[in-house]
Structure formats: structure tokens, C-alpha cells
Amino acid sequence: MNDIIIIGAGTAGLSAAIYARRAGKKALILEALSYGGQIINTPEVENYPGIKNISGFDFATGLYEQAADLGAEIEYVRVTGIESNADGSKTVHTTDGDRECKAVIIATGAKNRPLGIEREEELTGSGVSYCATCDGAFYKKKSVAVNGGGNTAIEDAGFLSNFCSKVYVIHRRDEFRADVHEVEKLKAKENVEFILDSEVTALLGDDELTGIEVTNKKTGEKKELEISGLFIAIGQMPDNTAFASVVDLDEKGYIIGKEDCLTNTPGVFTAGDCRTKAVRQLTTAAADGAVAALAAAAYCG
Numbered sequence: 001m002n003d004i005i006i007i008g009a010g011t012a013g014l015s016a017a018i019y020a021r022r023a024g025k026k027a028l029i030l031e032a033l034s035y036g037g038q039i040i041n042t043p044e045v046e047n048y049p050g051i052k053n054i055s056g057f058d059f060a061t062g063l064y065e066q067a068a069d070l071g072a073e074i075e076y077v078r079v080t081g082i083e084s085n086a087d088g089s090k091t092v093h094t095t096d097g098d099r100e101c102k103a104v105i106i107a108t109g110a111k112n113r114p115l116g117i118e119r120e121e122e123l124t125g126s127g128v129s130y131c132a133t134c135d136g137a138f139y140k141k142k143s144v145a146v147n148g149g150g151n152t153a154i155e156d157a158g159f160l161s162n163f164c165s166k167v168y169v170i171h172r173r174d175e176f177r178a179d180v181h182e183v184e185k186l187k188a189k190e191n192v193e194f195i196l197d198s199e200v201t202a203l204l205g206d207d208e209l210t211g212i213e214v215t216n217k218k219t220g221e222k223k224e225l226e227i228s229g230l231f232i233a234i235g236q237m238p239d240n241t242a243f244a245s246v247v248d249l250d251e252k253g254y255i256i257g258k259e260d261c262l263t264n265t266p267g268v269f270t271a272g273d274c275r276t277k278a279v280r281q282l283t284t285a286a287a288d289g290a291v292a293a294l295a296a297a298a299y300c301g
């Protein structure tokens with residue numbers, strides 16, 4: 001019997017493993033792909049306090065090695081469900097049989113919704129980004145575009161307009177889902193230009209993004225914009241349906257959990273990007289990992 005099973009070896013899951021081991025608990029991490037999570041392919045991280053600059057791979061490897069050196073175990077299997085047993089223990093179903101434990105931490109993260117256009121994956125990290133908070137600073141005094149019409153897109157555009165020379169906001173409709181007040185504030189900025197009823201239809205440039213092709217959905221007219229960065233802000237996709245029988249999910253599929261990382265089921269905790277929260281970053285994922293692990297350790301007794 002494991003004390004704590006942690007689902008997901010991203011920043012939240014690995015941080016949880018470090019805290020669980022230091023609390024003297026037997027910790028098993030179950031990971032569907034490889035350790036590291038979303039940050040693994042990012043060339044530069046510059047906003048993790050205490051580390052000026054590091055690649056996503058080195059950041060994730062440091063976390064993994066710290067957890068492994070402390071005695072956390074990792075198995076590469078996908079978790080397909082959790083059952084809460086009458087005695088309070090949990091059975092975790094995986095693609096390779098069941099595992100038993102006293103407490104579970106779900107740290108399955110989320111994926112950014114892609115635009116689904118050619119070369120998007122290839123140019124991610126070379127001009128294409130899904131996170132203005134993470135990568136915006138690399139585009140100081142440059143022209144960029146934000147694609148999307150919700151609050152995140154409008155907030156991202158506002159943030160970028162503070163230090164980028166030009167910010168295009170490209171949206172497929174002529175109305176925004178974002179707060180009207182925020183849209184109006186953005187419209188008043190001189191370096192922001194709205195391109196509505198339009199879609200990004202091609203990414204230009206060889207090894208680095210140098211521009212985009214934008215197509216007006218109503219007229220079919222195409223134009224090219226010279227930009228160094230494209231920020232795609234059309235939503236995130238959490239994948240927690242496998243856990244819906246044991247934890248409550250919000251309408252977008254995030255696990256309902258606050259700063260205490262508790263869920264509606266005793267002994268099931270949640271950490272990182274997979275839970276309801278306002279800021280999804282490495283710092284908040286690591287903080288959740290610590291909080292969830294200490295709560296899980298207390299539940300194990």
C-alpha cells in the first residue's frame with residue numbers, strides 16, 4: 001500500500017512528491033507521458049523566483065531528480081479512474097492494472113487549445129506562444145499579435161501593449177466574450193489594432209516566426225502582418241473526465257478546488273493547472289504541490 005499516489009509528473013506533481021517524501025510518506029507518481037509536463041519543451045523560463053534563466057527541460061529535470069533522490073517512485077502509465085473505498089483508502093485504475101493508496105493527489109495539468117494550423121507545433125517557442133505572462137518579455141519593442149476574443153486574450157493584449165511596439169488583436173467575430181470595459185480600455189491604446197471577423201491562416205518564416213497571414217472570414221481578403229510573436233489565447237483544455245465520478249468539475253472541466261487543494265472527496269487532493277484557479281504558472285503549480293502533499297500526508301496519519 002502506497003501512502004500517496006500522485007497523478008501527473010509536471011511541476012505540481014513533482015513538487016508534491018518532494019514534500020510527501022520529506023514528510024516521510026511513501027509516494028508513487030503515475031505519469032502518462034514523460035516527466036516534466038507542459039514546461040518540458042520551453043526554451044527559456046525567466047519568471048521562476050530564484051532562477052534567473054533556465055530551459056524548461058533543465059527546470060523539469062531538476063525537479064524530477066530532487067523527487068527521485070528523495071525516494072519518490074515513478075511509473076509511466078495513464079490513470080483511467082479513482083475509486084474511494086469504504087475504509088477511506090483509494091484504488092487508482094491505470095492502463096496497467098490497479099494501485100492502492102491512502103491518499104491521491106490529482107495533478108494532471110491542462111493543455112493549451114491549438115489553432116490547428118500548419119507549422120504551429122514546429123514554431124512553438126520560436127515565435128508562437130500560448131502564454132503572454134511567460135513569454136511576453138522576450139518581445140519588448142517588437143510587433144506581436146494576440147489571437148482570441150475572451151478575457152485571457154484581451155488581458156494578454158493589454159499586458160503586451162505596455163512594452164511591445166505594436167499589438168494586433170485578431171478575433172474571428174466582431175464581438176468579444178471578454179468584459180466590455182476591458183475591450184474599450186484596450187481600444188483606447190494607440191499601439192493596439194483590432195482585426196475582426198478574421199482568422200490566422202498561415203505562419204510565415206523559416207526557423208523563427210516573421211509574420212502571419214490573416215484572412216477575413218466575410219470577404220475572403222488575405223493580408224500579411226510582419227510580427228515576431230503570435231500569442232494564441234483561445235482557451236485551455238483540462239482532461240479530468242476520468243475523475244468525474246470522484247471529484248466535482250466546473251463547466252470547463254477543471255477540478256473544483258481552492259488554495260487548500262481539497263476536493264469534495266476526503267483523501268483526494270488536487271494541485272496545479274488542473275484545478276480551478278486564476279493564475280496558472282510554475283510558481284502556483286509548485287505551491288499547490290506543497291500544500292496538497294502536506295494535506296495528503298496529514299490525511300494518511
Ligand SMILES: Cc1cc2nc3c(=O)[nH]c(=O)nc-3n(C[C@H](O)[C@H](O)[C@H](O)COP(=O)(O)OP(=O)(O)OC[C@H]3O[C@@H](n4cnc5c(N)ncnc54)[C@H](O)[C@@H]3O)c2cc1C
Nearest residue numbers: 008010011012032037038079108109134272273280281282
Ligand atoms: C509553451 C509553454 C510555456 C510556458 N512558460 C512558462 C513560463 O515561462 N513560466 C511559468 O511560470 N509558466 C509557464 N508555463 C505554464 C506552466 O508550464 C504550467 O503552469 C505548469 O506546467 C503547470 O504544471 P502542472 O504540474 O499543474 O501541469 P502540467 O505541467 O500540465 O503536468 C501535468 C502532467 O500530468 C500528466 N497527466 C495528465 N493526465 C494524466 C493521466 N490521466 N494519467 C497520468 N498522467 C497524466 C501529463 O502528461 C503531464 O505530464 C508555460 C506553459 C507552456 C505550454
